Amino acid sequence: MAKDKKLVEQITSMEDDFAQWYTDVVLKADLIDYTSVKGCMVIKPAGYAIWELIQKQLDERFKATGVENVYLPMFIPESLLQKEKDHVEGFAPEVAWVTHGGLNELQERLCVRPTSETLFCDFYKNEIESYRDLPKVYNQWCSVVRWEKETRPFLRSREFLWQEGHTAHATAEEAEERTIQMLNLYADFCEEVLAIPVVRGRKTEKEKFAGAEATYTIEALMHDGKALQSGTSHNFGDGFAKAFGIQYTGKDNKLEYVHQTSWGMTTRLIGAIIMVHGDNSGLVLPPKVAPTQVMIVPIMQKKEGVLEKASELKETLSNYRVKVDDSDKSPGWKFSEQEMRGIPLRVEIGPRDIEANKALIVRRDTGEKLEVSLDEIDAKVGELLETIQKDMYNKALAHREANTHAATTWDEFTDIIENKQGFIKAMWCGETECEEAIKEETGASTRCMPFAQETLGNVCVHCGKTAKKMVYFGRAY
Amino acid sequence: MAKDKKLVEQITSMEDDFAQWYTDVVLKADLIDYTSVKGCMVIKPAGYAIWELIQKQLDERFKATGVENVYLPMFIPESLLQKEKDHVEGFAPEVAWVTHGGLNELQERLCVRPTSETLFCDFYKNEIESYRDLPKVYNQWCSVVRWEKETRPFLRSREFLWQEGHTAHATAEEAEERTIQMLNLYADFCEEVLAIPVVRGRKTEKEKFAGAEATYTIEALMHDGKALQSGTSHNFGDGFAKAFGIQYTGKDNKLEYVHQTSWGMTTRLIGAIIMVHGDNSGLVLPPKVAPTQVMIVPIMQKKEGVLEKASELKETLSNYRVKVDDSDKSPGWKFSEQEMRGIPLRVEIGPRDIEANKALIVRRDTGEKLEVSLDEIDAKVGELLETIQKDMYNKALAHREANTHAATTWDEFTDIIENKQGFIKAMWCGETECEEAIKEETGASTRCMPFAQETLGNVCVHCGKTAKKMVYFGRAY
Numbered sequence: 001m002a003k004d005k006k007l008v009e010q011i012t013s014m015e016d017d018f019a020q021w022y023t024d025v026v027l028k029a030d031l032i033d034y035t036s037v038k039g040c041m042v043i044k045p046a047g048y049a050i051w052e053l054i055q056k057q058l059d060e061r062f063k064a065t066g067v068e069n070v071y072l073p074m075f076i077p078e079s080l081l082q083k084e085k086d087h088v089e090g091f092a093p094e095v096a097w098v099t100h101g102g103l104n105e106l107q108e109r110l111c112v113r114p115t116s117e118t119l120f121c122d123f124y125k126n127e128i129e130s131y132r133d134l135p136k137v138y139n140q141w142c143s144v145v146r147w148e149k150e151t152r153p154f155l156r157s158r159e160f161l162w163q164e165g166h167t168a169h170a171t172a173e174e175a176e177e178r179t180i181q182m183l184n185l186y187a188d189f190c191e192e193v194l195a196i197p198v199v200r201g202r203k204t205e206k207e208k209f210a211g212a213e214a215t216y217t218i219e220a221l222m223h224d225g226k227a228l229q230s231g232t233s234h235n236f237g238d239g240f241a242k243a244f245g246i247q248y249t250g251k252d253n254k255l256e257y258v259h260q261t262s263w264g265m266t267t268r269l270i271g272a273i274i275m276v277h278g279d280n281s282g283l284v285l286p287p288k289v290a291p292t293q294v295m296i297v298p299i300m301q302k303k304e305g306v307l308e309k310a311s312e313l314k315e316t317l318s319n320y321r322v323k324v325d326d327s328d329k330s331p332g333w334k335f336s337e338q339e340m341r342g343i344p345l346r347v348e349i350g351p352r353d354i355e356a357n358k359a360l361i362v363r364r365d366t367g368e369k370l371e372v373s374l375d376e377i378d379a380k381v382g383e384l385l386e387t388i389q390k391d392m393y394n395k396a397l398a399h400r401e402a403n404t405h406a407a408t409t410w411d412e413f414t415d416i417i418e419n420k421q422g423f424i425k426a427m428w429c430g431e432t433e434c435e436e437a438i439k440e441e442t443g444a445s446t447r448c449m450p451f452a453q454e455t456l457g458n459v460c461v462h463c464g465k466t467a468k469k470m471v472y473f474g475r476a477y
Numbered sequence: 478m479a480k481d482k483k484l485v486e487q488i489t490s491m492e493d494d495f496a497q498w499y500t501d502v503v504l505k506a507d508l509i510d511y512t513s514v515k516g517c518m519v520i521k522p523a524g525y526a527i528w529e530l531i532q533k534q535l536d537e538r539f540k541a542t543g544v545e546n547v548y549l550p551m552f553i554p555e556s557l558l559q560k561e562k563d564h565v566e567g568f569a570p571e572v573a574w575v576t577h578g579g580l581n582e583l584q585e586r587l588c589v590r591p592t593s594e595t596l597f598c599d600f601y602k603n604e605i606e607s608y609r610d611l612p613k614v615y616n617q618w619c620s621v622v623r624w625e626k627e628t629r630p631f632l633r634s635r636e637f638l639w640q641e642g643h644t645a646h647a648t649a650e651e652a653e654e655r656t657i658q659m660l661n662l663y664a665d666f667c668e669e670v671l672a673i674p675v676v677r678g679r680k681t682e683k684e685k686f687a688g689a690e691a692t693y694t695i696e697a698l699m700h701d702g703k704a705l706q707s708g709t710s711h712n713f714g715d716g717f718a719k720a721f722g723i724q725y726t727g728k729d730n731k732l733e734y735v736h737q738t739s740w741g742m743t744t745r746l747i748g749a750i751i752m753v754h755g756d757n758s759g760l761v762l763p764p765k766v767a768p769t770q771v772m773i774v775p776i777m778q779k780k781e782g783v784l785e786k787a788s789e790l791k792e793t794l795s796n797y798r799v800k801v802d803d804s805d806k807s808p809g810w811k812f813s814e815q816e817m818r819g820i821p822l823r824v825e826i827g828p829r830d831i832e833a834n835k836a837l838i839v840r841r842d843t844g845e846k847l848e849v850s851l852d853e854i855d856a857k858v859g860e861l862l863e864t865i866q867k868d869m870y871n872k873a874l875a876h877r878e879a880n881t882h883a884a885t886t887w888d889e890f891t892d893i894i895e896n897k898q899g900f901i902k903a904m905w906c907g908e909t910e911c912e913e914a915i916k917e918e919t920g921a922s923t924r925c926m927p928f929a930q931e932t933l934g935n936v937c938v939h940c941g942k943t944a945k946k947m948v949y950f951g952r953a954y
């Protein structure tokens with residue numbers, strides 16, 4: 001049996017070294033491989049299939065709100081990137097530059113898009129003339145490049161996959177409404193599909209997107225108590241519109257600037273799934289994004305009738321994403337592999353089960369084992385997948401609640417930082433200087449000013465000045 | 478009514494200037510927009526939705542044959558690109574080079590992938606150890622860059638979207654089988670989904686892919702008589718495996734090189750749809766890739782009950798991709814727009830129709846008008862969409878057959894070139910020199926050596942030497 005356990009034995013336990021545990025899971029669950037290009041990864045079939053399920057379900061939710069998909073070029077001329085001052089300052093230091101096309105040097109350098117606000121503005125400038133052309137609610141699925149120094153699979157890589165929505169509206173109100181609508185869509189998606197509870201709120205001035213008037217964010221808590229920004233939605237006001245000259249003629253025949261938004265989620269979500277739900281046996285996938293939801297493992301598969309029954313069972317369960325592992329590996333190896341890959345349910349079926357017209361179902365999230373009659377297995381599997389989806393969310397929520405602490409004094413704040421982990425809720429004066437000081441002293445940054453404000457006191461937890469907002473602080477990925 | 482016809486009046490007729498007609502349709506049907514980056518386009522919602530339907534249906538066909546999707550980096554280090562000699566010679570002159578990341582010059586230049594054979598080889602080298610790891614049948618959907626001098630929307634652009642499949646097999650036979658399987662999958666897809674008949678065959682040595690042992694192709698005939706290479710499938714033998722050292726241990730414990738294939742289709746298919754099916758009123762979309770299959774146009778929509786009935790009708794037709802045009806434009810304008818955008822069916826419904834419990838259906842492909850009872854309209858629309866799909870294929874096939882000519886002498890060949898258009902079938906000696914001479918003298922290149930060979934004679938149509946193959950010649954995009 002030693003060999004059967006190899007997959008599991010080779011992973012570091014999360015309590016010993018969370019970062020190493022993460023890397024082990026990413027590799028052993030066959031999600032990615034490293035490449036010759038530093039900071040870029042191969043997303044392997046098991047990883048990409050998760051992304052496809054994320055894409056499909058997110059795209060359906062987008063389209064239900066009127067989003068249309070488009071595709072814009074991957075290159076941005078340097079002069080275009082420079083049109084909005086804050087934006088270029090934020091991104092220029094971390095872009096990749098194309099200087100040669102074929103055998104010739106380019107007259108103007110092109111950067112590989114780190115994000116596409118400038119391209120969408122250049123496009124909208126020509127597309128939008130009248131109020132009749134508004135709103136524009138476009139999105140694209142693509143890859144972007146940011147020349148990061150430190151990289152980690154899914155969490156921070158030089159190239160990553162994402163979607164970026166870019167909209168243009170007649171009024172400031174409509175733009176704000178869309179910004180919030182998309183943030184809530186992201187939050188619901190994380191909670192309902194990924195089983196990850198999130199805090200919805202607004203970023204501080206310091207943490208907002210380069211060029212935005214307001215950035216909204218959803219923040220999730222990982223198993224190790226660190227925060228992960230999981231999706232952002234930005235309201236640009238008319239800043240980009242003024243920089244690019246995007247105007248429309250209103251019903252009253254007056255020329256007005258449009259109001260814009262953008263919003264994005266990335267393959268980073270796969271990192272969130274791993275770090276919220278994973279355990280020391282590997283990945284644990286929420287059923288809604290599990291490429292395989294049920295793995296049937298035949299026991300004593302060489303015995304007559306076992307493989308036949310297993311594939312009959314696969315037919316019975318064809319409402320779900322189901323596979324039979326009929327490889328020549330031992331059952332123990334197959335169990336470890338199914339666990340490592342996070343497949344929500346394992347169904348074991350051997351000669352004695354067949355005789356008794358039953359099978360053994362094992363839940364990945366709890367390890368619970370259930371004997372189920374083959375006559376009822378279809379309904380039972382459906383029920384269990386729903387239960388797992390719900391239980392995984394509740395478990396993650398309980399973990400977050402147990403690791404969210406209120407601090408009303410600076411002593412409390414530093415005590416939590418030193419002796420506990422997780423989110424710290426505290427009152428803040430609203431000053432960037434104070435925010436920077438907190439980060440320098442504790443490593444904790446402002447995650448967001450949550451929509452659900454609470455009054456924990458009247459003064460800033462750090463400087464003692466009048467408090468303006470309750471803020472979630474945390475160490476972050 | 479003058480204004481109503483604006484959309485149509487502004488397009489050049491295809492008989493006057495086919496190239497201008499093409500550009501007009503691409504822009505007026507709202508498929509693309511030009512950008513600040515020369516040779517790169519914006520694919521607008523109406524264009525991208527076609528690509529999404531292509532992707533979905535092609536991807537389903539891929540997966541049914543065991544293909545798994547992955548994502549590899551967009552950058553290729555120069556040293557990696559150079560590993561296979563023929564391959565680098567073919568691609569190096571037309572790639573874009575990244576030389577700077579952030580503020581620093583890179584130690585090694587990276588090219589933006591023009592195609593990903595070298596990256597897949599670098600990946601497979603680590604992934605493949607034993608015969609148990611084979612076959613690998615991976616595909617990715619992504620964009621690629623080729624620094625073309627002359628560009629045209631969809632047909633030839635510096636960046637385009639595609640899928641590229643890359644496989645590795647234990648034996649030469651299995652690789653050849655997969656190469657042909659994918660070519661046939663492409664051909665069936667074009668014929669069954671895009672309603673475009675294609676000639677299946679093999680490329681000559683001169684025309685094959687850089688680094689391939691054999692390239693297979695599907696060739697379609699456009700309305701103007703020019704050919705369009707619409708999909709290719711390559712067998713690499715073990716050439717790349719030897720250059721990259723991709724070996725596996727066989728069942729007999731011996732070390733062997735893998736045999737590889739690759740195959741791709743691109744957004745060029747949208748260009749093919751336009752040039753095969755389009756007419757002087759604009760785009761004509763086959764129902765299977767029409768983002769909107771039915772446009773309901775209310776007549777006298779301000780009259781009570783008309784808009785209500787139109788949206789009721791939309792519900793009735795919800796099995797199809799259906800929309801109601803309830804904008805404040807005139808019916809004539811809406812008709813032109815529906816025609817320009819190639820929507821297969823228009824349903825007109827006004828007060829008199831409502832009273833008579835009927836509607837008028839107009840076919841985009843033939844202009845045929847049918848009065849249909851509202852009680853039967855659901856079934857009738859389904860039937861018509863199937864008929865249109867079939868009729869469009871048959872019409873395109875008839876056009877190709879009428880424009881495919883056999884030439885047994887050089888006089889016949891040049892006569893066809895000067896006075897006719899389309900494919901020329903002719904016998905060929907198999908020599909590259911002769912092939913090049915034909916191209917220089919007539920502008921016609923070898924499109925393929927079709928699988929369905931015919932014997933038109935014993936000697937080469939050009940040089941008179943012993944003929945080896947029957948070849949399709951043609952001027953091409």
